[in-house]
Amino acid sequence: MEQERKYWEPEIETMPADKLRKLQEERLQEIVAYAYERTKFYRRKYDEAGVKPSDINTLDDLAKLPLIEDSEIRHAPMEDKLSVPWEEVYQCCSSSGTTGFPEPLALTKNDFQIACLDSVARLAWTIGIRPSDRVQLTMGLPCLSQMPPLIGANTMGEQAGRGNLDNQVVLGNMMHVTVLLGMPSIALTYFERAKELGVDIKESDLRLILGVGEGLAESYKNKAKDEYGPVFRDYYGASTFGEVASECDFGGGMHICADRVILEVIDPKTKQLLGLGEEGELVGTNLVRRAIPRIRIRIEDVAKMLPYEPCPCGRTHPKLSKIRGRMVQLLCVSGKEFFPIDVEEALGGILGLGYEYQIIRDKPEMSRLKIKVEYKPEVKDLAALKNRVEEELSQALGVDSEAELVPKGSIGRAMFKAQRVIAA
Numbered sequence: 127m128e129q130e131r132k133y134w135e136p137e138i139e140t141m142p143a144d145k146l147r148k149l150q151e152e153r154l155q156e157i158v159a160y161a162y163e164r165t166k167f168y169r170r171k172y173d174e175a176g177v178k179p180s181d182i183n184t185l186d187d188l189a190k191l192p193l194i195e196d197s198e199i200r201h202a203p204m205e206d207k208l209s210v211p212w213e214e215v216y217q218c219c220s221s222s223g224t225t226g227f228p229e230p231l232a233l234t235k236n237d238f239q240i241a242c243l244d245s246v247a248r249l250a251w252t253i254g255i256r257p258s259d260r261v262q263l264t265m266g267l268p269c270l271s272q273m274p275p276l277i278g279a280n281t282m283g284e285q286a287g288r289g290n291l292d293n294q295v296v297l298g299n300m301m302h303v304t305v306l307l308g309m310p311s312i313a314l315t316y317f318e319r320a321k322e323l324g325v326d327i328k329e330s331d332l333r334l335i336l337g338v339g340e341g342l343a344e345s346y347k348n349k350a351k352d353e354y355g356p357v358f359r360d361y362y363g364a365s366t367f368g369e370v371a372s373e374c375d376f377g378g379g380m381h382i383c384a385d386r387v388i389l390e391v392i393d394p395k396t397k398q399l400l401g402l403g404e405e406g407e408l409v410g411t412n413l414v415r416r417a418i419p420r421i422r423i424r425i426e427d428v429a430k431m432l433p434y435e436p437c438p439c440g441r442t443h444p445k446l447s448k449i450r451g452r453m454v455q456l457l458c459v460s461g462k463e464f465f466p467i468d469v470e471e472a473l474g475g476i477l478g479l480g481y482e483y484q485i486i487r488d489k490p491e492m493s494r495l496k497i498k499v500e501y502k503p504e505v506k507d508l509a510a511l512k513n514r515v516e517e518e519l520s521q522a523l524g525v526d527s528e529a530e531l532v533p534k535g536s537i538g539r540a541m542f543k544a545q546r547v548i549a550a
């Protein structure tokens with residue numbers, strides 16, 4: 127019966143758009159007033175901007191509130207941003223520190239229940255995990271490791287195999303795992319090792335890869351699906367901000383937990399708000415996190431909010447496009463800007479290449495794109511493959527490139543986020 131349940135929180139997930147907007151507005155007014163009254167940080171920011179909580183009534187008023195740089199709130203003293211006495215802090219954690227020293231984070235019990243657990247469960251259900259699933263974690267993911275038991279599925283933690291990928295592959299196969307949860311690049315390495323160890327992923331029960339923490343090009347997802355079988359689906363969350371969105375069976379972007387999170391998109395240079403379908407930097411407001419309120423924080427991830435259309439799954443919450451990258455990953459080659467994932471998108475369609483590649487950044491602004499990419503052992507004509515790679519990159523990105531083809535296994539496999547750009 128539970129297995130057949132369509133939604134995790136039916137009433138909220140299928141709420142009519144106007145009702146959802148009203149709920150967002152009520153929660154926005156509440157959190158803005160709360161942050162202003164309870165923290166020096168927001169009081170100072172709003173006083174400086176000449177805005178009062180009573181000025182915030184509708185979603186359009188959100189733009190009256192100042193944008194907050196990630197580094198600004200990260201470096202603010204705890205006593206300026208913590209809204210509750212320490213005895214009400216239930217959990218302390220930190221950001222992953224991808225773009226600087228990690229930010230210490232605090233959650234009340236309610237924050238942890240609603241912003242973490244409830245959202246994780248809803249997003250897992252949306253993405254298609256069910257109680258009959260066996261979910262294997264390829265790495266330690268504090269909040270996400272709670273995902274499978276929350277919805278009644280089985281978990282095989284990263285401690286099974288003690289973080290040794292070969293052991294994880296074999297144990298996963300013996301336990302008939304159906305879902306892998308972790309970085310998509312690690313899933314690719316998992317597949318590769320399985321092949322070398324004689325484990326046939328295509329014949330196994332593994333059906334779904336829930337990718338977190340980094341993006342994977344669509345061409346890579348298709349290539350891996352053809353070669354190994356499982357489908358990749360996107361999940362988006364950020365430790366500083368909360369659990370945000372995941373893809374449903376119908377794809378076409380990720381449904382946002384819009385009753386808990388509001389996302390805006392800005393032009394990162396002018397800081398002007400962009401419209402639906404326009405790509406830019408995400409700005410997030412968490413409507414339910416209280417210990418350290420997060421209101422209009424620049425998240426530094428690049429994506430777009432998709433124009434609203436009813437989803438065949440019946441969920442009414444708006445969709446976010448896939449994340450193209452982080453602002454710090456933006457590459458500039460002879461005046462053209464793009465992300466590593468755009469390079470990956472072009473490489474994924476070329477026969478004869480493996481999955482691993484590296485972009486060599488020898489200076490901040492390069493005149494040509496330099497990449498190293500692995501080829502498959504069966505390739506005979508390396509010169510032709512090299513030409514093909516350079517042509518595809520020039521067509522896709524409009525820049526000259528220099529590709530170095532290296533045998534499979536030459537590029538180190540990451541056990542956390544893949545390092546796609548390295549300094550020469």
Ligand SMILES: [Zn+2]
Nearest residue numbers: 374437439441
């Ligand atoms: Zn849907």
